[in-house]
Amino acid sequence: MKYLLKTQNVLRSLVLIAIMFAASQSNGQQTRPSNSGYAPVDGLNVYYEVYGEGRPIVLLHGAFFTIDMNWSQLIPELSKNRKVIAIELQGHGHTQFSERKLTFPALASDVEGVMDYLKIDSADVAGFSMGGSVAYQLATQSPKRIKKLVIISATYKSSGWLPEVTNGFKNLKPELFLNSPMKPAYDAVAPDKTKFTKFLEQMIAFAQTPFNIGDANIAKIAAPVLIISGDNDGLDKIELIKTYKLFGGDVSADLGPHLNLTQMG
DSSP states (O other), X not given: OHHHHHHHHHHHHHHHHHHHHHHHTTTOOSSOOSEEEEEEETTEEEEEEEESSSEEEXXXXXXXOOHHHHHTTTHHHHTTTEEEEEEEOTTSTTSOXXXXXXXXXXXXXXXXXXXXXXXXXXXXXXXXXXXXXXXXXXXXXXXXXXXXXXXXXXXXXXXXXOHHHHHHHHTOOGGGTTTSTHHHHHHHHOSOGGGHHHHHHHHHHHHTSOOBOOHHHHHTOOSOEEEEOOTTSSBOHHHHHHHHHHXXXXXXXXXXXXXXXXXXX
């Protein structure tokens, strides 16, 4: 019973964090895109926005989010000296809902398709949460497309989440999102507002499906990688340390007084 209550509390916390994050980003962007539209990729019309000029950086949002919800505070700053390409993944925001099965290889291929459409050979790529997992996938299946990689609160395998989070995913229900800021954000830009529940069901099934891009594949990423993780983003910090080690990096983190990093070997 105690473990069940802990799992339910983590689940509620994750949904609350997502809602609060979405609400805090909902003031709208101060910068208008210089270019926006749809790239035809694998039967989908994938929506993108382009801001600024300079070295390109691709932004990949988190699950259930839109460009505006995830990146509205960051795009104006980045676009001062960078060419920012923000993409909305399958079923998110302006990009249509599709019955096509959601997989990380398919989503990474969509990103690559947008880059092809915009004639961008390679770019820095930053991804948050689900977008970070997509960025990991892109870096492993198309390494020449990645200059630098920024991973924010994301993992490349299901076991990278705390067990409570993984169990929380199993209890996700569409009704948890119906009265959240995500619903009006979806209605504001989605090609078909009636697909919201089907989109939620598809995303929940995706979240509940185990995945693992593979330690060996991650270790082969040659691009410089910046990994960002918050105290309460649901990542298993021991697994996160192992990820740092795959890149041959040193660990700089405050994980509390009870963890002795020398025990990691």
